[in-house]
Amino acid sequence: MYVILVYDVDVARVNKINKYLKRYLIWIQNSVFEGEINNTLYERMLEGIKKIISENDSIVIYEFQGKTNFERTIIGKEKSEISNVI
Amino acid sequence: MYVILVYDVDVARVNKINKYLKRYLIWIQNSVFEGEINNTLYERMLEGIKKIISENDSIVIYEFQGKTNFERTIIGKEKSEISNVI
Numbered sequence: 001m002y003v004i005l006v007y008d009v010d011v012a013r014v015n016k017i018n019k020y021l022k023r024y025l026i027w028i029q030n031s032v033f034e035g036e037i038n039n040t041l042y043e044r045m046l047e048g049i050k051k052i053i054s055e056n057d058s059i060v061i062y063e064f065q066g067k068t069n070f071e072r073t074i075i076g077k078e079k080s081e082i083s084n085v086i
Numbered sequence: 087m088y089v090i091l092v093y094d095v096d097v098a099r100v101n102k103i104n105k106y107l108k109r110y111l112i113w114i115q116n117s118v119f120e121g122e123i124n125n126t127l128y129e130r131m132l133e134g135i136k137k138i139i140s141e142n143d144s145i146v147i148y149e150f151q152g153k154t155n156f157e158r159t160i161i162g163k164e165k166s167e168i169s170n171v172i
Binding site: 050057058 | 117136145147149156160163
């Protein structure tokens with residue numbers, strides 16, 4: 001599946017969650033990751049996230065099955081190099 | 087179209103961009119908005135965003151035409167009431 005993941009975590013855990021998510025997905029900009037991931041790795045990633053975040057943190061994951069039919073528009077500074085990758 | 091919008095702007099402009107985006111989309115969590123929007127309003131929203139943001143700010147917009155085929159998973163605290171809305 002393809003996922004877009006957005007995190008809203010306390011600054012104390014930003015570095016840790018960033019470092020963790022980079023193992024699974026592509027960094028897009030602060031608090032946003034994207035990428036193709038299989039079910040096994042996806043479940044593993046969720047377990048890992050749950051171990052890192054605290055009760056006031058929030059993660060939203062958009063999961064797309066099959067072909068992903070979105071366009072990505074970036075306004076302002078393009079921080080990721082994903083446009084060159086995908 | 088349906089859009090997911092994620093902003094990464096300096097803290098000095100967070101309140102302003104939040105207030106502005108709430109005119110067009112549904113607040114999901116810090117830095118994330120979603121919603122159905124027509125082309126006219128979409129273009130107007132983009133113009134407004136460009137007037138608010140500064141050179142180091144970044145906005146990513148995922149645009150979906152037609153039926154939107156994603157699932158939304160929230161881990162941790164659910165901050166938005168969108169699950170009850172949509």
